[in-house]
Amino acid sequence: MKSLKIGICGWGNVATGLFNTINQNKELIKSKGRLDIEISVIGARRDNPKCNPGNTEIVRDIFDVLDKEIDVVVELIGGVEVARELILKAIKNKKHVVTANKAVIFNHGDEIIKEANDNGVMFLYESSVCAGTPIIKLLNEELAASNITKIAGMLNGTSNFILSNMEDGADFKSTLELAQKEGYAEPDPTFDIDGMDAAHKIGILSSLAFGTNLPPDDFYIEGISKIEKDDFKYASEMGYTVKHLAVSKINNKEIELRAHPALIRSNSYLANLKGVRNGIELETDLLGTLHIAGSGAGQESTASGLISDLVFLANSNINPSSIEKKEKNGLIDFQSLSFQYYFYIEAEDIPGVMASITSIFAKKNIGIESIVQKEDLKEKTVPIVLITDLFLESNHIELLDNILKLDSVNSVRSIRIES
Numbered sequence: 434m435k436s437l438k439i440g441i442c443g444w445g446n447v448a449t450g451l452f453n454t455i456n457q458n459k460e461l462i463k464s465k466g467r468l469d470i471e472i473s474v475i476g477a478r479r480d481n482p483k484c485n486p487g488n489t490e491i492v493r494d495i496f497d498v499l500d501k502e503i504d505v506v507v508e509l510i511g512g513v514e515v516a517r518e519l520i521l522k523a524i525k526n527k528k529h530v531v532t533a534n535k536a537v538i539f540n541h542g543d544e545i546i547k548e549a550n551d552n553g554v555m556f557l558y559e560s561s562v563c564a565g566t567p568i569i570k571l572l573n574e575e576l577a578a579s580n581i582t583k584i585a586g587m588l589n590g591t592s593n594f595i596l597s598n599m600e601d602g603a604d605f606k607s608t609l610e611l612a613q614k615e616g617y618a619e620p621d622p623t624f625d626i627d628g629m630d631a632a633h634k635i636g637i638l639s640s641l642a643f644g645t646n647l648p649p650d651d652f653y654i655e656g657i658s659k660i661e662k663d664d665f666k667y668a669s670e671m672g673y674t675v676k677h678l679a680v681s682k683i684n685n686k687e688i689e690l691r692a693h694p695a696l697i698r699s700n701s702y703l704a705n706l707k708g709v710r711n712g713i714e715l716e717t718d719l720l721g722t723l724h725i726a727g728s729g730a731g732q733e734s735t736a737s738g739l740i741s742d743l744v745f746l747a748n749s750n751i752n753p754s755s756i757e758k759k760e761k762n763g764l765i766d767f768q769s770l771s772f773q774y775y776f777y778i779e780a781e782d783i784p785g786v787m788a789s790i791t792s793i794f795a796k797k798n799i800g801i802e803s804i805v806q807k808e809d810l811k812e813k814t815v816p817i818v819l820i821t822d823l824f825l826e827s828n829h830i831e832l833l834d835n836i837l838k839l840d841s842v843n844s845v846r847s848i849r850i851e852s
């Protein structure tokens with residue numbers, strides 16, 4: 434049986450979850466993973482009242498962990514710059530590194546992977562995307578023989594929790610408060626709500642599947658704060674629901690990379706993943722469409738992914754970070770993509786309003802698949818819901834502006850439809 438001595442940096446949620454899981458499941462990891470994990474040292478700048486480290490050595494400076502007699506540094510401090518410095522130093526000290534930190538990989542992944550290659554150590558990060566739900570090693574190992582053409586998924590549990598509750602009739606603000614109360618959303622939820630967390634994760638998956646850079650070039654990122662509960666009602670009448678989707682897709686050697694809300698078919702697999710769950714759909718040549726879903730956050734789930742990295746590290750001779758990246762692929766300009774759109778327009782209930790709206794689309798040669806005037810709102814305003822044919826993203830902002838400029842229109846919003 435192999436054994437590994439590890440040093441844990443950070444002593445928060447995930448680190449204490451890892452500590453407890455390794456101790457509680459020691460025999461299971463030995464029998465199934467053929468690995469004996471010894472936690473030699475913990476870098477904790479202060480005690481954590483939720484976890485007693487027993488006799489394990491504690492150092493107050495996380496950088497002191499790197500000088501200890503250990504095989505692996507498990508970086509669990511989060512953030513970007515200090516984490517980068519810690520990981521690079523660990524690698525230069527010839528320690529393998531395991532991390533759950535998507536932000537540092539998104540921003541400095543290529544640099545860190547190169548350093549790991551140059552120093553002959555492994556850099557593993559299964560828990561950085563969807564926590565312990567397996568996706569990184571799946572892309573690297575199990576799908577090694579498959580061409581992947583598209584990755585699409587709900588990669589942020591908080592956003593999926595909020596949207597699922599809105600689908601059931603709740604509004605955004607109260608659902609966010611509930612998510613915070615239940616511990617699904619951070620006290621400052623900006624990173625989740627504005628789409629950045631999902632963007633980090635799809636950036637990492639895209640680098641594995643399509644060889645895009647880490648950090649990637651700029652790509653389109655939009656969060657869920659403009660979605661209203663009425664959008665679910667109107668979407669549902671047309672057979673759709675609203676999800677926050679992160680997408681990476683190959684298109685003639687160029688890569689489409691984006692993270693934004695989208696209408697997806699209500700009977701699709703992803704549409705039916707509710708609550709904090711994460712879900713990914715992979716399109717492959719050999720396996721067809723593959724679905725993966727599971728918990729995307731939490732102590733146990735993240736510990737599961739971290740331990741899977743340690744088991745891989747101990748039992749594999751192949752260094753995944755040393756695998757030559759596929760040919761580098763550039764990103765497609767988002768403005769050159771085409772989408773069908775859902776538009777919600779609130780207008781005054783006066784004759785000719787529908788005609789003035791449709792003429793704006795006609796001027797741009799954009800077809801309208803359906804347009805419906807819904808029941809009256811208060812003060813003689815009516816909601817108009819419109820589905821367009823495919824049109825170029827570069828027309829989108831101008832269309833919104835032109836609709837809003839109409840005297841009879843009070844507000845307008847739009848959501849892309851994922852084909």
Ligand SMILES: NC(=O)c1ccc[n+]([C@@H]2O[C@H](COP(=O)([O-])OP(=O)(O)OC[C@H]3O[C@@H](n4cnc5c(N)ncnc54)[C@H](OP(=O)(O)O)[C@@H]3O)[C@@H](O)[C@H]2O)c1
Nearest residue numbers: 443444445446447448509510511515533534564730731735
């Ligand atoms: N929570 C999840 O469900 C989850 C899931 C997947 C991945 N992750 C990733 O796992 C990592 C850890 O998340 P977490 O939830 O455990 O965070 P957390 O509870 O905030 O814990 C972070 C720990 O790192 C310490 N730390 C931060 N900066 C430090 C520094 N400069 N020097 C020394 N110690 C430092 C903190 O110390 P103080 O307490 O003194 O600040 C704390 O002990 C993050 O990268 C996160 O994205 C988390």
